[in-house]
Amino acid sequence: MNQTYAVAAVTAVVLATVLIGALGLRISRTTSDFYVASRTVRPGLNAAAISGEYLSAASFLGIAGLVLVQGPAMLWYPVGYTAGYLVLLVLVAAPLRRSGAYTLSDFAEARLESRRARRLASLFVVGIGWLYLLPQLQGAGLTLEILTGAPDWVGGLLVALVVTGTVAAGGMRSITFVQAFQYWLKLTALLVPALFLLAAWYGDGAPRARFDAPAVLREHTVVRVADTVRIGLDAPLTVTVTGRVDAVPYEHRTVTLAPGTHHVLAGTELAFAPGSVLPERAASGTDPLGWSQPLAGGHDGHQLYATYGLILATFLGTMGLPHVAVRFYTSPHGRAARRTTLVVLGLVGAFYLLPPLYGALGRIYAPELALTGSADAAVLVLPERILGGLAGDVLGALLAGGAFAAFLSTASGLTMSVAGVLTQDVLPSRGVRHFRLATLLATAVPLGVGVVASKVPVADAVGLAFAVSASSFCPLLVLGIWWRRLTPPGAMAGLLLGGGSALAAVMATRAGLAPEGWAHTLMAWPAVWSVPLGFLTMVLVSLATPGRIPPGTPALLARLHLPEEFTGSVPSQEVRR
Template sequence: MNQTYGIAGASAVVLATVLVGALGLRISRTTSDFYVASRSVPPRLNACAVSGEYLSAASFLGVAGLVLAQGVDMLWFPIGYTAGFLVLLAFVAAPLRRSGAYTLPDFAEARLESRAVRRIASVLVVGIGWLYLLPQLRGAGLTLRLLTGAPGWLGGLLVAAVVTGAVAAGGMRSITFVQAFQYWLKLTALLVPAVFLLLAWRADHAPAPSWDERPVFQRSTVMRADRPLTLSVREPLPVTATGTVDGRPLAGDALTLAEGTHRIGAGTTVRFPPGARVPLPADAEEHASSWARPLSASREQHSLYATYGLILATFLGTMGLPHVVVRFYTNPDGRAARRTTVSVLGLLGVFYLLVPVYGVLGRLYAPDLLLTGDTDAAVLVLPQRLLGGTAGNLLGALVAGGAFAAFLSTVSGLTMSVAGVLAQDVLPTLGIRHFRLATLPAIAVPTAANTVVSDLPVADAVGLAFAVSASSFCPLLVLGIWWRRLTPPGAIAGLLLGGGSALTAVTVTIAGGVRSGWLHTLLAWPAVWSVPVGFTAMVLTSLATRRRVPPGTGVTMARLHLPEPTLTARPGPGRPAGRLHP
């Protein structure tokens, strides 16, 4: 893509984000405006904001990259992301809104009348938020690197700076308008190029891609190795290279790579001819993609287990994602929260119909991304690969703008949720000034970590955050809303054993502590065991401490389940009067 076009597209999105956020700043005056937009966001606007916030870098870039590399098996990701809202709709949306809380720790304390539960919930909110922020910042760095050649950390830093200003200035009221605008921008950024890409593919008479064998270069393709690569070649492969191949310096020389493995030096540029089989990294295993064999063996050594881990994490994790849940507090009432959730299902469904198109076309026209590991870039490079010229540059700029919208909207929501918890539970008082101060550590920690963690696929990293959410807040919300016998010790046990163990597992995975065998699979996909652990610990400990049921449980349960006009709000312990009014 022409760098000028790409930079212009990304800059336009950043400018539009600032301008739309300024609109919210003009009408944000109170603490309630900053935290929950005064609980006055109508369902349709809130659904657009929820969708804009939820469709992150994992949705915009990561799913297409996984489809490119692994095939239709990876459609479990968007299925899980969307189906999670069905669970949210059925069990959580309306009662959670009626709780009148500002944050998940607010709900935990109001329901269980325990400051200890609140503190543990606060730690988990911050942990999940930071874990989710990492892939967003990585995706921003990848996008900026492709557009300008800048180092990967710069994109994350740019997004962090813009979001810090927008969140600190206008709070939830401002972010609502920004995220709603960004949903439609992201949808447009995928839909319009997809139409032209499909027409170009039909005109090219290229075959449908197959994951049963190695892909083929449809056109002459140039690959630049930013780091040393070891490639596996199945049949003699003629190439032209500038740099170092197998220790031999080359300057635009033509050579034939014999069957076997070959070492490509960092900074080497290799041109592959059309019709040639794509060599794969030596440590990559080939596979045939099939719905009958979920998450085939090249992805994980224990594929069926990994599939169930993914399904549980995405289906149950949505209800506990802090940046998603906080948006339901902005609805006027429980009925509006349900209507918001139904609308979100439709908006997400439309978006996810488009993402696989880019993964399939990427298999045909960007297979070189398999060599470098930059499969998340498939969405960004396809317009230029298929169309070229001014049309390719314009559509590429639109896609780049959509990618930046994905980073900005999700990072905004995550920063809001983490800063809200930090402002209430770390800084001394609840106030706008402390909220603004809290935005700095909320975004600074993951931005710093992003400079260290750089090789985890975006969608995979987001899946880890879902696993922690499913293991901690899913049991807390489901049991807290529907089981009156839940006790503070039970909630603490479930949060520590379920959420704490899942958080430890994914931290070890990201750090690369275990890379193979059953232990690796158990740590990389912990939801299969950590979700049952969370539920079991809460239930058994609550039964063992049944005399510790909070005295106000009856009133709290009535507030959660009865229609709003019949409620009489009662402040939770240690909270200001009126805080939990619906």
């Protein structure tokens, strides 16, 4: 890939982000401006900002990569990311705005009148925020590595620096502009190349992507295996090997591998003749193929269970993501919050029509990415692969710019909310200067962890944050808004048991501690049992502690549900207009 164009595109996106951020710095004068954009953001602008913030590396790169490797079952990811906003809209949007809470911790404290509940909620906000930031920074590293060959920590560092700078300088107002801009940039960056790629694909005789059988390589392909893999063969395979296969060293030797499982050492190059069947990666106890694998595996109970695990996690997890909740605070009133969400659903849904196209085209034109473990790069390499020449370089550069917009926007929203919570509940004193210190802390931790943690597909890693959010904040928000008898002990027990068990289960799966079979599936997709566990714990413990119902509950619920004209937050003519 031509580095010059790609580097220019990434630089342009970074500069535009910094410039629009600097513009915000001049506008945001008061503390209220700084944190909440003075709540004057109109639905159109706010919806573009919410969508821009929400469409992360997982959406821009991850979905296409997963579809390439595992087929159309992975389309449940974008469906879930979208439907999560519908659930958020009907259960939470307007009341959350009317609660006046800026973060989920504010909501917990206002609703439960308990400092301890607030601190526990803060812990989960920071935890979920970091879980979500980690894949953004790793994705940035991967992108820059593919584009320029830079070491994989450079991209993450670049994103962390830009985000820390913009957020610390301008606060929420500048982010609103930056993110609205980045939504349209991301949409353009996926849409324009997609049109060219589809035209080229049509001109190529419109070959069909096959997901029910191993992919067939269309031309002579050299694959460099980045991490050691095990491959499974159904039929003998002839390849030219440089490196080690099954512990035997080869130097540009053509060998025929027998059917069965083979061990390919990291760094080995495999050269395939045109028409070869691409071997598929085989899972082993220590080398799981990724969290989402059971989704695509045969038509058995595991697959159905995993699909519902994903559906529950994404449908119910969206409302508890820290950067999503913060955004509702910027709507002027509850009705605007609802209408904003409706526009968001349209914008996000339109965007998600595109990544699956890249996944299908990747399966046809770059299937070997599945073997090298860099399927997340499919979106970036397709223009060069299908179009080549100047057009391929320019469109590839556009996609690289869009990918960076994705990392920057999601990472700034997460950093903003994590830093907000750190300022209020962790650092000793409050004020804009401490907020800037917290911003640094909010990005430094995931950056550090990202260097040592192993790589997993970005969409999978993001799914983990959704599962924890669905099991902790979803019960808290839904019961807090709709149920009068929720008590602080109940809420805290539910957060700990629901969110804690989901986190423990997925972490154990990641660490390879889960036994094979059903236990593995249950632990890799915890939402099916951890969400009901969270709800049940909150309800039962609350019912057991009726004396602890916060005295202000009726008044607070009235404020959450009454239109603003009754609670006096908005001049009544504004609402009845």
